[in-house]
Amino acid sequence: MKSADVAIVGAGIVGLATALETLRCYPGARVLVLEKEPGPAAHQTGHNSGVIHSGIYYRPGSLKARYSVEGAARMVKFCSEQDVPYRICGKVIVAVRPEQVPQLEELYRRGLANGVPGVRMLDAAGLHEIEPNAAGVRAIHVPGTGITDYKQVAQRYAEMIARSGGEVRYGEKIRGVRQTSDQVVLSTDGGEYGAAYVVNCAGLHSDRIARSAGAQVKDRIIPFRGEYYTLEPSRHDLIRGLIYPVPDPRFPFLGVHFTLRITGEVEAGPNAVLAFSREGYSKGRINARDLAELTAFPGFWRMARKYWRTGSAEIYRSFSKRAFVAALQELVPAIQSNDLRDGGSGVRAQLVEPSGSLVDDFRLIHDRRITHVCNVPSPAATASLAIAANIVAEFAARAELKLGQTVQSSS
Ligand SMILES: Cc1cc2nc3c(=O)[nH]c(=O)nc-3n(C[C@H](O)[C@H](O)[C@H](O)COP(=O)(O)OP(=O)(O)OC[C@H]3O[C@@H](n4cnc5c(N)ncnc54)[C@H](O)[C@@H]3O)c2cc1C
Incomplete structure (x- = not known):
C-alpha cells in the first residue's frame, strides 16, 4: 500500500490550498492529493464568477465572515506575489426599491462589524458616479472587492505543491474510505493509499465520502x-x-x-x-x-x-x-x-x-483522523487559504495525531 502523512481528496481550490498549507507548516511531510478528474479545478473552482469577495454579506462571527475577510487579503497577496492576474475593481450592492433599504443597511452594519475596508453608503447620485448605468435608490460601495481566475490560482497551487515535494495524482477516484487504529485507508481503482490524516475536500461529493468513512452526516x-x-x-x-x-x-x-x-x-x-x-x-x-x-x-x-x-x-x-x-x-x-x-x-x-x-455557514466535520469539508460554497474560493490554515491548525492540534512526529518517523 502506498502511504502518505496527509492525503487530501479533491484537487479543487480548497483541497489544493490545504495541501499547500500543510507543506508550508510541515516542510518534508508526505502530502498527497487524489483527484478523480484529469486535471485540477474541474468542478466548482473552474466554474465560478471569479470574485474575490470582501466578506460583507456574512453574519459577524461566522466562519464565512472570518475566513472571507482574512482569505481575501491572502488571495490578493498570493495573486500579486505569484503573478496570477487579479484586479481590485470594487463593487456596488444596489437597493432598487425603498423596501430593500433596511436589508441594505443590515449589510452595511455587517460590513463594518466584519472589518471590511472602505465600505460606505451611497445615495442615488453617489451610485451614479460609480456606475452611471445602474439604477437604485441607495447602494453600498465596497471598493476592495476584486476579481481573478480561480482556475489559474488552483493551477498555481498545484505547481507549488509539486515544487515543495507534494504530489497531486489525477484520475484517482476515491471509492471507499476506512479508518483503522493508526491510519485511514483510501481505495481507488488503482489500489490503496494509507495516510495518518485525511482531508475530504470532494466538493459536490463530500457528503458521500463522509458517509462512506462512517461519519454520522444526516445532511x-x-x-x-x-x-x-x-x-x-x-x-x-x-x-x-x-x-x-x-x-x-x-x-x-x-x-x-x-x-x-x-x-x-x-x-x-x-x-x-x-x-x-x-x-x-x-x-x-x-x-x-x-x-x-x-x-x-x-x-x-x-x-x-x-x-x-x-x-x-x-x-x-x-x-x-x-x-x-x-x-x-x-x-x-x-x-x-x-x-x-x-x-x-x-x-x-x-x-x-x-x-x-x-446550511448557511461553512461546515467542517472533524472525525478522528479525517476532516470532512462538507459545506464550502461561495466565498470559499476567496477564503481557500484561510480555510486551509484552519484545517491544518485543527489537525495539528489533535493530540493523538502529532503530525510532526509522524513526519519524523516516516522520513
Ligand atoms: C456558479 C458559482 C459561482 C461562484 N462564484 C464564486 C466567487 O465569485 N467567489 C468565490 O469565492 N467563490 C465562488 N463560488 C464558490 C467556489 O467556487 C467554491 O466554494 C469552491 O470552488 C469550492 O472548492 P472545493 O475545492 O471545495 O470544491 P471543487 O472545486 O468542486 O473541488 C472538489 C474536487 O473534488 C473532486 N472529487 C469529488 N469526488 C471525488 C472522489 N470520489 N475522488 C477523488 N476526487 C473527487 C472533484 O473532481 C473536484 O475536483 C462559486 C461557485 C459556483 C458554483
Whole structure:
C-alpha cells in the first residue's frame, strides 16, 4: 500500500490550498492529493464568477465572515506575489426599491462589524458616479472587492505543491474510505493509499465520502446550478465594476448580478436552479443515482415545501430569457435581450439539513483522523487559504495525531 502523512481528496481550490498549507507548516511531510478528474479545478473552482469577495454579506462571527475577510487579503497577496492576474475593481450592492433599504443597511452594519475596508453608503447620485448605468435608490460601495481566475490560482497551487515535494495524482477516484487504529485507508481503482490524516475536500461529493468513512452526516449536498449570460462586447461600457442586487436573506445566494471577468468579458448571473445531477452543467442533465438520493432525502421535500415559490420562479427564469433580462434591468435598465448571449454555468455544492434548511455557514466535520469539508460554497474560493490554515491548525492540534512526529518517523 502506498502511504502518505496527509492525503487530501479533491484537487479543487480548497483541497489544493490545504495541501499547500500543510507543506508550508510541515516542510518534508508526505502530502498527497487524489483527484478523480484529469486535471485540477474541474468542478466548482473552474466554474465560478471569479470574485474575490470582501466578506460583507456574512453574519459577524461566522466562519464565512472570518475566513472571507482574512482569505481575501491572502488571495490578493498570493495573486500579486505569484503573478496570477487579479484586479481590485470594487463593487456596488444596489437597493432598487425603498423596501430593500433596511436589508441594505443590515449589510452595511455587517460590513463594518466584519472589518471590511472602505465600505460606505451611497445615495442615488453617489451610485451614479460609480456606475452611471445602474439604477437604485441607495447602494453600498465596497471598493476592495476584486476579481481573478480561480482556475489559474488552483493551477498555481498545484505547481507549488509539486515544487515543495507534494504530489497531486489525477484520475484517482476515491471509492471507499476506512479508518483503522493508526491510519485511514483510501481505495481507488488503482489500489490503496494509507495516510495518518485525511482531508475530504470532494466538493459536490463530500457528503458521500463522509458517509462512506462512517461519519454520522444526516445532511445532504443538494446541487444548485448557476447559469450565466455573457454581455456583447459592444455593450461593455454599461458596466464598470461589479453590480449586485440586495440578496434575499433566506438564501445563501447573491441574486443575479453583473460581473467583470479578468479576461475583460462581462457576465450576468448566476441564478440558482435546483439541479438533478451533481455535475449537471446543462439544463436537461439528470443523473439517476443523484436523483434517487435527492428524492429519498426528507430534507429535499421539506426544502421544496418551504421554498416552492422561489424555486419555481428560478426554474421559470432559467428557461425564460425575458424573465432573466427583466431581473437584470432592475439593476441596469438599459440592458436588452439582444445584448446577452448564452454563457457558461457552474454547480454549487449546498449542504441541506433534514429539516429542509440550507446550511448557511461553512461546515467542517472533524472525525478522528479525517476532516470532512462538507459545506464550502461561495466565498470559499476567496477564503481557500484561510480555510486551509484552519484545517491544518485543527489537525495539528489533535493530540493523538502529532503530525510532526509522524513526519519524523516516516522520513
Ligand atoms: C456558479 C458559482 C459561482 C461562484 N462564484 C464564486 C466567487 O465569485 N467567489 C468565490 O469565492 N467563490 C465562488 N463560488 C464558490 C467556489 O467556487 C467554491 O466554494 C469552491 O470552488 C469550492 O472548492 P472545493 O475545492 O471545495 O470544491 P471543487 O472545486 O468542486 O473541488 C472538489 C474536487 O473534488 C473532486 N472529487 C469529488 N469526488 C471525488 C472522489 N470520489 N475522488 C477523488 N476526487 C473527487 C472533484 O473532481 C473536484 O475536483 C462559486 C461557485 C459556483 C458554483
